[in-house]
Each structure stands twice: as C-alpha cells, then as structure tokens.
Amino acid sequence: MNIQVLGTGCPKCKSLEKATREVVAQNNIDATITKVEDIVEIMKFNIMTTPALVIDGKVVVKGRVPSMDELKQILTNKIYIL
Amino acid sequence: MNFQIFKSRNFQIALILLPIWYIIYVNLKPVTDWFIETVLGITKGAHLTEALRFFLFEFPKVLMLLVLIIFFVGILRSYFTAERTRKALEGKSTFTGNIMASLLGIVTPFCSCSAIPLFLGFVESGVPLGVTFSFLIAAPMINEVAVILLYGMFGWKVAAIYIGTGLTIAIVAGWIIGKLKLEKWVEDWVYTSKLGEGDSDDDKITFPQRIAMGYDAVKEIVGKVWLYVALGILVGAGAHGYVPAEFMASFMGKDVWYAVPLSVLIGIPLYSNAAGIVPIVSVLIEKGASLGTALAFMMSVIALSLPEMIILRKVLKMPLILTFIAIVGGGIMIVGFLFNWIM
Numbered sequence: 001m002n003i004q005v006l007g008t009g010c011p012k013c014k015s016l017e018k019a020t021r022e023v024v025a026q027n028n029i030d031a032t033i034t035k036v037e038d039i040v041e042i043m044k045f046n047i048m049t050t051p052a053l054v055i056d057g058k059v060v061v062k063g064r065v066p067s068m069d070e071l072k073q074i075l076t077n078k079i080y081i082l
Numbered sequence: 083m084n085f086q087i088f089k090s091r092n093f094q095i096a097l098i099l100l101p102i103w104y105i106i107y108v109n110l111k112p113v114t115d116w117f118i119e120t121v122l123g124i125t126k127g128a129h130l131t132e133a134l135r136f137f138l139f140e141f142p143k144v145l146m147l148l149v150l151i152i153f154f155v156g157i158l159r160s161y162f163t164a165e166r167t168r169k170a171l172e173g174k175s176t177f178t179g180n181i182m183a184s185l186l187g188i189v190t191p192f193c194s195c196s197a198i199p200l201f202l203g204f205v206e207s208g209v210p211l212g213v214t215f216s217f218l219i220a221a222p223m224i225n226e227v228a229v230i231l232l233y234g235m236f237g238w239k240v241a242a243i244y245i246g247t248g249l250t251i252a253i254v255a256g257w258i259i260g261k262l263k264l265e266k267w268v269e270d271w272v273y274t275s276k277l278g279e280g281d282s283d284d285d286k287i288t289f290p291q292r293i294a295m296g297y298d299a300v301k302e303i304v305g306k307v308w309l310y311v312a313l314g315i316l317v318g319a320g321a322h323g324y325v326p327a328e329f330m331a332s333f334m335g336k337d338v339w340y341a342v343p344l345s346v347l348i349g350i351p352l353y354s355n356a357a358g359i360v361p362i363v364s365v366l367i368e369k370g371a372s373l374g375t376a377l378a379f380m381m382s383v384i385a386l387s388l389p390e391m392i393i394l395r396k397v398l399k400m401p402l403i404l405t406f407i408a409i410v411g412g413g414i415m416i417v418g419f420l421f422n423w424i425m
Binding site for chain 2: 008010011012013039040042043044045046047048049050063
C-alpha cells in the first residue's frame with residue numbers, strides 16, 4: 001500500500017503524518033509512507049484543504065486529522081467518509 | 083418523516099444536553115450572586131468583590147455561549163465544503179460573485195494554513211481573482227468566535243455591526259481588486275500549473291455524522307480558545323475596579339483624530355486569535371476608548387496578519403500584497419471613523 005500525507009507543513013499536517021505512522025506500525029500494515037510538501041504536487045490531487053491522506057492515489061481524508069480509531073478503520077478496512 | 087435519527091447516539095446526547103445547557107445558562111446570574119454573597123459572604127460593592135463577580139459570571143457565560151454556538155456552526159459547516167463553495171463561485175460575474183464569496187467565506191471552514199491550496203484551487207478553476215479575494219478577506223475576518231464573544235460581552239447590536247461592516251469590506255475590497263485587474267501581480271506559475279483530476283465530492287455524510295462534526299468542532303475550537311478567553315476576562319475583571327474609567331479616553335477616545343489610523347497600523351502586523359482580542363477590546367471600551375477605534379483595532383488584528391502575508395507571498399507578488407493590505411486597512415479605517423462619527 002502506498003500512503004501519501006499531503007501538507008505544506010502546518011501543525012495539523014505534522015500530526016496527521018505522525019498518527020499515520022503510528023497506526024501503520026501498531027497494526028503491522030505493509031505500507032510506504034511519504035510526505036508531500038510541494039504545493040504544486042499537492043494541487044495535482046485537486047484538494048483545497050490540508051492536511052490530506054492519499055492511499056494508492058486516492059484521496060481518503062482532507063482538511064482534518066481523523067482520530068486514531070478512524071485512521072485504523074481507513075488503513076485496515078479502507079472505510080472512510082470524505 | 084424519518085425517525086431513524088432518534089436512534090443515533092449523537093442525537094440522543096444532544097437532546098439531553100440542550101435543556102441542561104439552558105437551565106444552567108438562565109440560572110448563571112443568581113447562582114453567581116448567591117455564591118459571592120452567601121457562600122463567600124464578602125462585602126458587596128468592594129473592588130475585589132465586583133472583580134470576582136465579573137469573572138465568575140462572564141467566564142462561564144461566554145464559555146457556554148461558545149460551546150453551544152460552535153456546536154451548531156460545526157454542523158452547519160459540514161454542509162459547506164471548500165469544493166462546493168468553489169463550484170458555486172465558478173464563472174460568477176463580479177459583484178454578485180463578490181457578495182456570494184464574502185457570505186460563503188463566513189460559513190466555509192477555513193484555516194489560514196490552507197490559504198494557499200484554497201487560493202490555487204479557486205483561481206485555477208476559473209473563480210475571478212477579485213471574487214477569490216472577497217472570500218480570503220471574509221473568511222478570517224468574520225470569525226465565529228469573535229461574533230460570539232462580541233454578542234456575549236456587548237450584545238447583538240455590536241455583533242451585527244461587526245458582521246455587517248466586515249462583509250461590506252470583503253465585498254468592496256474584492257470588487258476593487260477585481261476592477262484593478264491585478265492578475266499580473268499573481269506569481270506566474272499559478273496560472274500555468276494545472277489542477278489534477280479531482281475526486282468527485284459526493285456526499286455520503288449522514289446527519290448523525292454531522293452532529294459528530296459539531297462535537298468535534300467544540301472540542302477543537304473551545305479546547306483551543308478557552309484559556310485566551312479566561313485570560314482576557316481576567317484582565318477585564320482586574321481592570322474593572324482598579325483602572326480609572328476614563329484612562330483610555332485620551333489615547334483612543336472619540337476626539338483623538340489619529341487614533342483610528344494608528345490603531346489599524348498597530349493592528350495589521352499583530353496576530354492574535356479572536357478569543358484573545360475581544361476581551362481586551364472590551365477593556366479598552368470600558369476604559370474610555372470609542373467603539374469605532376476599538377472595533378477598527380480588533381478587525382485589523384484579526385483580518386490582516388504578518389504570518390498570513392508571508393504565506394500568501396508564495397502565490398502573490400509584493401505589489402499585490404501591499405495593495406491588498408492598503409485596501410483592507412483603508413476599509414477598516416473608514417469603518418472606524420464612521421462609527422466614531424455616528425455613535
């Protein structure tokens with residue numbers, strides 16, 4: 001699984017990255033996590049609110065930091081609401 | 083009629099909490115008085131007593147208003163995403179577009195850290211520059227926390243004045259920026275870079291989930307601002323009996339002609355959240371500052387800030403940033419003078 005965290009460096013973006021790494025580690029999820037900070041790259045996903053979480057090229061969270069439970073749901077079962 | 087909603091836990095909790103909120107709120111004043119006079123039994127009218135009474139009443143009152151209104155604002159905002167707002171503004175003529183953008187700026191969730199993606203998302207999909215600016219001015223300026231605090235501390239008239247003048251500034255300033263055709267002062271890469279294919283923004287959110295978003299908004303916003311509110315009201319309580327009532331009149335009174343421009347110039351680079359600035363403004367007014375001057379100071383602190391300008395510098399060239407500051411700052415000064423003159 002390819003996970004991207006989109007964010008220009010705001011505090012919320014950092015906490016989303018941290019939470020994602022924690023959930024991935026705790027649940028032994030096989031994934032590579034990259035942080036995308038370049039605004040031109042971020043705009044290619046056509047989002048207007050950061051931070052955002054992208055799984056295999058699909059935006060699953062934008063503009064907020066989900067709770068650890070919700071993040072686990074998203075990463076293990078791919079259940080999400082936009 | 084759909085009764086499914088009553089089975090939702092989030093809804094049941096809200097239904098229980100609302101009447102409790104109401105009972106506490108209407109009894110706040112008698113309970114405070116009873117606590118001060120009967121439980122503590124301290125002298126009525128003494129400076130310390132009145133300062134304590136002010137704090138013990140104002141702080142819970144303002145905090146309760148914040149919790150209730152932020153909850154509903156959180157639910158309301160779940161209907162206004164940035165994508166929908168953009169869709170509504172695409173290809174809108176100026177002026178109508180400026181009015182719509184300013185109104186949507188109030189209700190669309192906005193954080194200054196998202197200013198750049200939002201700016202790019204608007205401009206690159208064809209929302210006119212001036213209309214985009216109306217949004218970018220209204221969104222931070224008409225801040226829900228500021229509106230609630232103004233309502234709680236000064237009543238609905240001042241809150242309405244603040245919303246009305248803030249909207250007017252956002253509409254007119256955006257319209258002027260549009261008329262001036264300043265696209266040349268937007269960084270060149272903005273118009274050449276392309277937005278990716280967007281994911282469809284179809285709405286699968288259920289009403290109980292929107293209620294949950296209301297709870298989240300309360301947790302996030304009230305959790306962040308309560309300390310500033312407490313500090314601000316504490317300063318207010320301290321000044322209540324101890325600082326002479328006309329102390330500020332000679333600096334920020336009605337008759338000091340340079341007070342408005344000076345307050346705005348000081349306020350522009352300052353950065354504070356609304357929760358911290360409103361209680362301080364209330365102290366200024368109580369100690370003799372005129373409403374227009376105090377309002378202008380508050381607006382310039384909230385609407386324009388150095389950190390935001392630095393963020394915007396990524397997409398705007400310097401002349402446009404300066405024009406933006408000059409037009410919005412000028413608008414705020416006009417509001418200040420206007421209120422000093424009519425009140």
